[in-house]
């Protein structure tokens with residue numbers, strides 16, 4: 023597989039790490055790689071898969087497909103787990119060429135209806151900063167760090183074309199949005215936001231620290247807004263994730279030089 027991204031050449035030997043939050047999401051991605059084997063009756067992984075114990079996380083090496091990591095819920099644990107996997111690969115001299123954060127997420131309405139797929143052109147942390155009397159200040163305005171990672175545009179396009187995903191900002195939050203007011207505030211601050219999740223920025227920080235490009239793909243399981251558990255469609259979103267990854271392997275192969 024040869025992929026040219028803005029960040030550099032990803033070669034035929036490049037491996038892909040897919041970081042989800044929970045095992046159910048990881049297994050939804052695994053189901054898209056039938057060449058890796060059948061799901062064993064007693065197990066969760068394709069038969070060709072091998073489990074590698076890493077500090078704080080279990081890595082599933084599918085062989086034919088990408089490596090899969092259930093990295094944990096929230097930006098901090100997802101960053102720690104992803105960094106561990108990237109470090110382990112680097113120490114073995116077998117670095118990853120791409121990290122993909124994938125999972126279910128909330129969709130801002132009407133841009134990202136439940137059941138739709140979103141690929142991030144910006145991975146932005148929404149609540150890292152300071153609350154002041156005059157409103158929220160992002161951490162960058164306090165003189166620290168970054169709040170946005172930008173995936174390679176050519177890769178984002180390839181994913182969108184192959185899967186039909188909508189393209190926009192995916193926000194990372196530490197607290198799931200639960201009111202219409204909060205959703206409106208987030209959209210006012212981030213007019214390009216289509217979805218929110220809890221891991222993307224953490225995964226992206228780890229990838230950036232290792233100089234590896236990152237993507238984020240979210241299948242929308244619920245609307246962002248007033249809390250309504252009856253409106254969750256987690257099964258449908260997991261199925262959409264499987265379908266998306268089924269279309270992704272050829273898309274990655276067809277990425278063109280920028």
Ligand SMILES: O=C(O)c1cccc(C(=O)CC[C@H]2O[C@@H](n3cnc4c(=O)[nH]cnc43)[C@H](O)[C@@H]2O)c1
Nearest residue numbers: 043095126127128198199218219220221244246249
């Ligand atoms: O209790 C609630 O109201 C509630 C609403 C949505 C999601 C949750 C979760 O605990 C799931 C967190 C998990 O799933 C991703 N996720 C899914 N939907 C959203 C969302 O609307 N906003 C943020 N994250 C979401 C997230 O990436 C976590 O991995 C609870």
